[in-house]
Amino acid sequence: MKAEETATIDLRGKSAMFDYVVVTSGRANRHVGAIAENVVKALKQAGIAAPHVEGLPNCDWVLIDSGDVVLHVFRPEVREFYNLERLWTQGPSPAKTL
Numbered sequence: 001m002k003a004e005e006t007a008t009i010d011l012r013g014k015s016a017m018f019d020y021v022v023v024t025s026g027r028a029n030r031h032v033g034a035i036a037e038n039v040v041k042a043l044k045q046a047g048i049a050a051p052h053v054e055g056l057p058n059c060d061w062v063l064i065d066s067g068d069v070v071l072h073v074f075r076p077e078v079r080e081f082y083n084l085e086r087l088w089t090q091g092p093s094p095a096k097t098l
Contacts, residue, residue: 001026001035003073009088019068023084025076029059035073036062 003024012019026032036056043051043066052065060078064071072084 001031001038003035004076005079007085009085011088018065018070020070021084021088022069022071023074023079024071025074025079026059027076029075032062032073032075033059036064036071039064039071039073 003026006022006024009021009023010019011021024035026035033056036053036059040051040053043064048066051067053062055062060075061082062073064073072079074082
C-alpha cells in the first residue's frame, strides 16, 4: 500500500501494554484508510481475530491495536502535530530541584 516514513519503536520492557509501536503515513485520507484496511485484513488472515481499530471513519489518524503491536497510520500533517515518535523515544525528564 506504499505507506511512507514507517518507524518501528521497540518498547519491550518499557511498556506493560504492548511491545512495539509502529508509526506510518499515508498521503491523504483515502490512502490512510486503504493502508489501515489492508493491515486489518492481513492481521485477520494471520490469525489475529479481532484487532481493535479506531479512527477509520475519518482517516486522519487510524489506530490498530493487535495486542503486542500498536500501529498508527497518519496523514503527514497530523503525524507531525502529534509527533508520537518523540513521545515514545524521549526519556523522562529529570526532576528539577528548587
